[in-house]
Amino acid sequence: MRQKTIKNSEMKQEYGISSETIVILPDFDENGFLNALICKKDEITKAGLSPYDLIDMNLRFRGSSMRGALDGARTLLDKRYMNPVILDKERDIILFPSRSPFREDCVWLSLRHVRSYRRSGTSHTLVELSNNSTIRLDVSFHTFNKRIQRAYELRYKMQAQMIRFESQVVESGAGYHLKKSKKGLNYVGVEET
Numbered sequence: 131m132r133q134k135t136i137k138n139s140e141m142k143q144e145y146g147i148s149s150e151t152i153v154i155l156p157d158f159d160e161n162g163f164l165n166a167l168i169c170k171k172d173e174i175t176k177a178g179l180s181p182y183d184l185i186d187m188n189l190r191f192r193g194s195s196m197r198g199a200l201d202g203a204r205t206l207l208d209k210r211y212m213n214p215v216i217l218d219k220e221r222d223i224i225l226f227p228s229r230s231p232f233r234e235d236c237v238w239l240s241l242r243h244v245r246s247y248r249r250s251g252t253s254h255t256l257v258e259l260s261n262n263s264t265i266r267l268d269v270s271f272h273t274f275n276k277r278i279q280r281a282y283e284l285r286y287k288m289q290a291q292m293i294r295f296e297s298q299v300v301e302s303g304a305g306y307h308l309k310k311s312k313k314g315l316n317y318v319g320v321e322e323t
């Protein structure tokens with residue numbers, strides 16, 4: 131797999147993954163290099179990066195990374211492999227892999243754009259997307275179902291965690307005042323006089 135290092139400031143607008151991104155496909159060029167096809171509602175754009183690197187670049191542009199997103203998903207889901215990633219929780223952009231994200235033939239789907247899916251033979255799944263397009267994936271229905279359920283579980287757990295955290299922040303607590311200790315190394319709480 132080809133790896134490119136791109137600085138955040140160099141990210142091309144057409145490489146941006148947005149709420150309109152439906153699926154990210156692997157695509158090999160004439161020299162055998164892996165690129166990504168970004169399928170949006172009305173257009174398909176070719177990116178000069180692998181799907182994995184494209185998602186990583188978009189996460190870095192938002193202040194994270196693929197490793198951080200996968201580690202976060204692993205923590206929330208308590209599952210080690212093939213986890214979805216939250217690209218942007220405010221815009222509900224959750225991407226999940228059809229197979230191992232490290233495989234060159236991995237297809238990434240946006241959870242919000244999967245309308246329905248069904249068996250298509252013994253080892254394939256036909257997925258209907260939000261723009262009435264379809265994609266036939268070479269992954270079994272059972273495996274695809276596990277992947278999409280894991281993505282829904284990640285969305286639910288992230289939302290539940292945020293609600294829990296926000297409700298704890300709103301509760302009033304005891305006031306305190308902090309100042310540096312006499313030695314000036316640490317802060318200590320002091321009572322008002």
